[in-house]
Amino acid sequence: MKLLIVDDSNIMRKAIEKYLHDFGLECIGTAGDGEIALEMFREHLPDVVTLDITMPKMDGLSCLDEMMKIKHDTKVIIISALKDPATGILAIKKGASGFLPKPFTAEELCAEMLSCLSESDGM
Amino acid sequence: MNENEIKAFIKVLTDYFLNVTGKPAVMGVPYVKVSTTEIYDYTAIIGISGMRKGGIYFTANRQLIEGIGAHILGDEMFDDDAVYDLVGEMTNVIAGNLRESFGSTFLISVPIVMKGRIEDIQLKLKPPVFIIPIEWDGHRSHLAIGLE
Numbered sequence: 001m002k003l004l005i006v007d008d009s010n011i012m013r014k015a016i017e018k019y020l021h022d023f024g025l026e027c028i029g030t031a032g033d034g035e036i037a038l039e040m041f042r043e044h045l046p047d048v049v050t051l052d053i054t055m056p057k058m059d060g061l062s063c064l065d066e067m068m069k070i071k072h073d074t075k076v077i078i079i080s081a082l083k084d085p086a087t088g089i090l091a092i093k094k095g096a097s098g099f100l101p102k103p104f105t106a107e108e109l110c111a112e113m114l115s116c117l118s119e120s121d122g123m
Numbered sequence: 124m125n126e127n128e129i130k131a132f133i134k135v136l137t138d139y140f141l142n143v144t145g146k147p148a149v150m151g152v153p154y155v156k157v158s159t160t161e162i163y164d165y166t167a168i169i170g171i172s173g174m175r176k177g178g179i180y181f182t183a184n185r186q187l188i189e190g191i192g193a194h195i196l197g198d199e200m201f202d203d204d205a206v207y208d209l210v211g212e213m214t215n216v217i218a219g220n221l222r223e224s225f226g227s228t229f230l231i232s233v234p235i236v237m238k239g240r241i242e243d244i245q246l247k248l249k250p251p252v253f254i255i256p257i258e259w260d261g262h263r264s265h266l267a268i269g270l271e
Contacts, residue, residue: 009212081219086227102216103143
């Protein structure tokens with residue numbers, strides 16, 4: 001399965017890639033803003049995306065809208081500091097498969113990814 | 124800013140350091156910023172808009188930021204770009220987590236990070252600016268809050 005990691009923090013992109021290493025996903029790349037993320041999404045059509053919200057150029061929720069138009073069965077996990085319930089609900093309504101508030105641990109990210117992938121397997 | 128709002132900031136800060144590092148940070152008694160309030164090596168500023176207007180900044184020395192980075196990524200070497208990145212991300216998480224208390228109309232900008240002991244960092248912060256002193260793993264830092 002192809003993975004795209006989107007976050008405007010390079011350290012967070014590295015952390016997410018490191019924490020998810022054992023899932024054996026093929027990381028097709030990382031993006032630091034919504035515009036680059038969409039370009040990479042169109043080119044690679046990933047199966048799984050981790051997506052930050054507060055980013056320059058295009059925020060994650062706008063990016064999510066566009067991603068769902070291109071490939072609606074991609075599993076998108078929103079990973080954001082915006083911890084209020086309304087943001088999480090909005091992300092799910094827009095098509096996100098999961099929502100993980102920052103800060104997060106490796107264990108929390110792996111649990112969220114496992115839940116997301118289990119749903120896609122129909123488990 | 125009222126007492127409950129200051130408490131919300133302290134809770135977010137306390138939770139951040141504990142959740143990321145497993146080591147608690149000690150919060151000092153908040154006070155109103157004065158001209159002699161110290162600025163540390165790196166400072167990230169986030170503008171606040173929506174129902175509240177103003178801004179916050181988090182300022183810390185390099186050792187503290189590298190210490191946090193080591194908990195996130197392991198024993199990796201942190202160059203200047205990485206330190207800029209991380210102090211911005213820390214401030215983003217602190218500001219974003221405040222929406223749990225302040226609601227979704229608490230709108231935050233992307234962070235702007237500066238290096239050096241900047242003389243006057245009022246910028247978007249609306250006075251009075253409250254300072255929450257933080258000590259973590261022997262390193263001092265603080266969060267400044269200036270909101271209407």
